[in-house]
Amino acid sequence: MHKKISYISDNNPIKTFYLPKLEQAKTEYEILQTKFFEKNNHHLKKIEEKIQDLKNQNKKAKQKLAWKNHIALRKLLNIILVFLSIFIIGFIFAPIYRWNNKTTDAYDEEIKNMEAKLDELIAKEKIKLLKIFSLVSPYDLQTNILKKLGFKVDNKVDNNLLKVVSTRNHFENYIDIKKYTYDNFYFYNAYYTTINWDFIFYKNSKSVVKKFGGVSVATTVGGVRKQASPFVNIIQSIIYPTSYLTDLNFKVNKYVNVWERGIYETSSITKSIYELKSFNNNFKLEFNDKNLVKQFFNKEVQKNFLEFRKFEKKQLNNDVRLIKYQNILYTKRKIDDDTFINDTNWWVQNIISKNWMVSFEEVVKKLRQNIINNIEYILRSLTIIMLNKKALNQAENLDSKDFKTLKNNYVFNSIYLHKMLDFVEQKNDTKIYLKDIKVIKENKLKIFDFNIYGFNKTNKIDYVNQEGTIIDIPYQEFNLSFEKKLIYLIKDIKINNLQILTNKNNEYQNVKQLNKHCNRLINKWNIAINELKIDEKLNLKQLKKAIDFIDYLFNNYPYLNTFANIKIDENGLGLFINKPHELPEDFKKYNINNTSQELIEKWRNMSD
Known part of the structure; x- marks a missing residue:
């Protein structure tokens, strides 16, 4: 059974979808800015x-x-x-x-x-x-705006589909996956890490005096050091499942490149498939099947792509390229800053640390720019997919079971979004990535056991002999760093539609509507409340209870105050352990089940 996308009657999704949604996003941002910041x-x-x-x-x-x-x-x-x-x-x-x-x-x-x-x-x-700006993260602002645009979050994902993405080049781990439904189609907004190794060339030179034909001449001798270096990148990808031409693989390029040699043909030898010469001048395709790609890019679709390309060149600073692989259409881009992965507080810290003086207006302007640009990327990616109406057809979910990566979303999201865990004993100079993840279930308790990885750099000097002259070339060598981490997730200690957490490196705004007792504890334990999730009528009692519970944890289990961070939300109570090897007996893996039961009883006995 296929889903037919009925709402697109116009062949121009730029006017029917992209532009109105982008304007609405800007309006919704202004409303949230007034509510939370102004x-x-x-x-x-x-x-x-x-x-x-x-x-x-x-x-x-x-x-x-x-x-x-x-x-x-x-x-x-x-x-x-x-x-x-x-x-x-x-x-x-x-x-x-x-x-x-x-x-x-x-x-x-x-x-x-x-x-x-x-x-x-x-x-x-x-x-x-x-x-x-600690009141709410850009990530949550973005999610809220998308909801206002009509994009609803769906917690069921296609297991096989995301496995396809995870087998692509240089993939390491998902950071966050959100499935959205809109009208009668669905797509994924996914963030993941990749590692690429590339060479960096370090150069230096030295002035020397040499004799040429008995004459002393001053000259410069240069040397080069070629050093392999890792690049840990965060990639955003908009993934759209399609039931149209599932055997066709292609990539739309600005220029002809050899991509996945042996699977794809380059378009340079098949120019005759294009019905419009101008399409050939603007788009270069790499594909695996000439007949199928001709079917996908018929004359009408070529016109749509040309119209979009014209709009892209006129209105936008960069372009988005469409890729099809098996039963998915997707776009991807590298995230240059971590605005939508990290907690707002870290983002603002980064801005103010680079400037002697920065104003409220400057921070708001930067925040607005990044959030709108990010939503614009999602809208533009979907608009490109809409250029071929047949490609919008989707089969019913082949596998609607919870994907294990989505279950691990709690781990990835907490680490990248709120920095609940980080390197504490080893040096790290790159973005982190996660590996060796084990999930252990015990009654109402989940244990996430994993390693975080990164690379530390060491400044070194290479001595290069160039034409008999030794040249000192400073360079940086990267070596692997990793640390063991633990997360305990206790499901029966939770608060709905609300998020409260502690992080020892952040400053947080006090919550004015709470009593003096709660405000004192917020300041004492550096507690943050995600205000975007607060419903004052429904959650105020839960919020006060959660604050008192955190006070109980830190007072009765001093280890947690020293080496752990805490998050309580609809998923449960998360204990993020930065130094597992220093855990007291109560919190070691073989005892944590008993301790969790004691904590659950304490939570239940606390008055709402």
Whole structure:
């Protein structure tokens, strides 16, 4: 049985789907920005006004002090006196030199004090920014906006389908998979890691004197070090299952490349299949079957692709390429920053650490840009797929069972989105990836046992002999790092439509609607509440109960406060163990089942 996509009556999904959905996404973002960020901005605006006033005061004070004490003239005079001292005569003016120095030093100290006050105020502003933008992550904002656009999350996925993606080149592990349904079709928005090894060329040179025909000549000799280096990338892929021409594999390229040699033919030898010459000038195809690709890219579809290409060149900064492999159509791109994988707090920390001063408006602008760009990529990927209406036909899910990778979503999502676990004993200089995952089920308890991997870099020097000259070439060598991690997930300790977590590296905004007792515990244990998930009428009691429970855990199990982070949501209570080898007896794998039962009883006995 096939699903027919009925709502696309127009052959132009740019007008019927892409543009209206993108405008709606922008509107929905503005609503969320007002709800979560603008309401907390009034305190920050006062700080920013003080900063601007202090900058103006400092500027005027510097000018006044410099003019009053003739600072520029004194510094110039001292330079002249230093020069005259070479000829002994300058020593006569030593008292003047010392007096000038004393005056300019006092001026410099005064300026230093002014700047220290400004730095203190800017630091206060940065802390406030961290707190405001800790309320909700970009990832959750994006998910919420997609929901408003009509994309509903479906927790059932096709086992075989995602296995196909996971066998592609350089794949390491999924980070996050979300299945969305829209109207009567479905697709996946997936993030995963890949590892590529490539060569980096390190160069250096040295000036030497050589004799040529008895004449000494200065020349430069260069050397090169070729070093293999790993690149751990995060890839976003929009995956669309299709029942149309399942034996056809192709890739739409901007240029002709050899891709999967032996499986695909290049289009350079089959130009005759295109009915429109302009299509051949804009798109190059790599495919495995000439007749099937001709069937897919008929004249009408070629026109649609050309219209989209024209729009893409005019309106957009980059392009999205479509790939078909067996029964899936998909697009993919490398994520250059981790905005939609990491917790907002980490993202804002990264911005403010690179800038001496940053305003609320600058952070909001960057956040909006990244979220809208990310949603735009999803919409554009779907629009490309819609260019062939027959390709939109989908078979009923062949396998609607929970995919094991989706079950592991809890692990990947928590680590990449909230950084609940990271390297704590070994050095790591790249993005992390996960391997060796084992899932153990015991009653209401799940144990995730796995390793996180990365690469640490060491600065070294290679000595290259080039034309008899030894050249020192600094280079970086990467070596594998890994650490064992554990996650205990206790399903019976949960709160619905709400997320609360602790992370020792973050600053979090207090939740104003809670009582003083809860606010004190939030500050004490550095608790974060995902406000996007808060329904004040339904969840306030659950939220207070969860905060009290975290207080109980940290007070009664000190190890957790030192080496673990906690997350409570609809999945259950997650205990994220950074140092499994230092676990106390209560929390070792052979005892955790008993401990979890005790915790469940404690949770049940706490009043809602």
